[in-house]
Amino acid sequence: MAVEDDPRKTWPGRLQGAWHALAGHGSTANDPRGAPQALGRGEHPQAALIASLIGGLPDAAIVLDAAGGVIAFNDAARFIAPALRQGEPALISLRMPELVDAVRRASKSREPQRVEFFERVPLDRWFEAFVVPVKLAGVAGWRADVLLMTFNDLSPLRRVEEMRADFVANASHELRTPLAALLGFIETLQGPAKNDPAAREKFLAIMQGQATRMARLIDDLLSLSRIELNAHLQPNTPVDLAPIVRQVADGLQTLARDRSVAIKLTMPQEALIVLGDRDELIRALENLVENALKYGEAGKRVEITLGPAQTRAGAPEARIAVRDHGPGIAPEHLPRLTERFYRVDVADSRAQGGTGLGLALVKHVLNRHGGRLSIESTLGQGATFTMHLPLRTGDFTPSGELS
Numbered sequence: 001m002a003v004e005d006d007p008r009k010t011w012p013g014r015l016q017g018a019w020h021a022l023a024g025h026g027s028t029a030n031d032p033r034g035a036p037q038a039l040g041r042g043e044h045p046q047a048a049l050i051a052s053l054i055g056g057l058p059d060a061a062i063v064l065d066a067a068g069g070v071i072a073f074n075d076a077a078r079f080i081a082p083a084l085r086q087g088e089p090a091l092i093s094l095r096m097p098e099l100v101d102a103v104r105r106a107s108k109s110r111e112p113q114r115v116e117f118f119e120r121v122p123l124d125r126w127f128e129a130f131v132v133p134v135k136l137a138g139v140a141g142w143r144a145d146v147l148l149m150t151f152n153d154l155s156p157l158r159r160v161e162e163m164r165a166d167f168v169a170n171a172s173h174e175l176r177t178p179l180a181a182l183l184g185f186i187e188t189l190q191g192p193a194k195n196d197p198a199a200r201e202k203f204l205a206i207m208q209g210q211a212t213r214m215a216r217l218i219d220d221l222l223s224l225s226r227i228e229l230n231a232h233l234q235p236n237t238p239v240d241l242a243p244i245v246r247q248v249a250d251g252l253q254t255l256a257r258d259r260s261v262a263i264k265l266t267m268p269q270e271a272l273i274v275l276g277d278r279d280e281l282i283r284a285l286e287n288l289v290e291n292a293l294k295y296g297e298a299g300k301r302v303e304i305t306l307g308p309a310q311t312r313a314g315a316p317e318a319r320i321a322v323r324d325h326g327p328g329i330a331p332e333h334l335p336r337l338t339e340r341f342y343r344v345d346v347a348d349s350r351a352q353g354g355t356g357l358g359l360a361l362v363k364h365v366l367n368r369h370g371g372r373l374s375i376e377s378t379l380g381q382g383a384t385f386t387m388h389l390p391l392r393t394g395d396f397t398p399s400g401e402l403s
């Protein structure tokens, strides 16, 4: 869809002014001088100057002559219109009808134009384009006015907008489900089950479960946004990972017992110190172990292994691997698991009280710590979720002990 605006208020409008100044005269774009230029007459006499000017722009830029022939374009413009050729009519290589229309309108009206357009191939991308008539110093035999087209990639902005909309839709949906259940039970308790103590007990227990679920969801959302807000601040408190692993394993013993799953710990001899936020690391590991207990229940054992390792670049790191022997995860789900609200089996996760925020939280916690999450799984053979955290190196002696 084409969207008109007043580009004189935006930077291409200002660019137009600068261009005039560079061209060394102040005449307006509405009094064209110079002879009409026919295509195929060879290179525009100022093509080299124009090319070097737009070559310095960060965004795509194309300059057309009065007849719509390409005078010059920069490297970034090749991505938008790969078929552009100097001296050839631009309307052939600009495949987007909105853009072609804007060029026609700018050429006819001598007024700046702004359009938005969407490209599907090779990737979904949104652009805004400004087509601004610019007057250059007249050159014998060439019309003085050219069209300067500049492009702005709106895709990152649009993606953020889409993500925000998706997020609000998902969060509201997740809250609405337990809320609807609560309202339903309240009505029943006020009406048909008013004098039924057995039903009241049963319904109150369900209502408590639903309210807890809502509280947890809000808690997780707040944690996520707090971690995101602090994403650029890397924590700097030295934290020993072994006690964290023990604490998480101990804390989840009840859940493990309920599910008849045995947790096996493998710990290193030496202390593994990272710069971190203890609570966030506990929260992240808790989610991984809880997932392994909930979704890998069938495997009957979960192994947590803490140990030193090296990144691909050779830097020392600590790894906490949580392995289960459950059903595993199909490969098509793996890249999406850390998206907010993404669940392989929504009904199964909901039945387990899950909201689909756990792995998003893990990912953000690890990012903030300069680490990462890796997931390996083969269907039918369980899954391994590994937290990679950079080891604090500064105070280590060569033997690996803290000085």
Ligand SMILES: Nc1ncnc2c1ncn2[C@@H]1O[C@H](COP(=O)(O)OP(=O)(O)OP(=O)(O)O)[C@@H](O)[C@H]1O
Pocket (backbone or CB within 6 Å): 220, 287, 291, 292, 295, 296, 324, 326, 327, 328, 329, 337, 342, 343, 344, 345, 349, 350, 353, 354, 355, 356, 357, 358, 359, 360, 383
């Ligand atoms: N160890 C595992 N084995 C099989 N599937 C898993 C495992 N861990 C996670 N999953 C899948 O990944 C999904 C996302 O996990 P995540 O921890 O983000 O959310 P959740 O556990 O459903 O909810 P929450 O963590 O908020 O309680 C889960 O719903 C489940 O489908």
Ligand SMILES: [Mg+2]
Pocket (backbone or CB within 6 Å): 287, 290, 291, 354, 358, 359
């Ligand atoms: Mg989880």
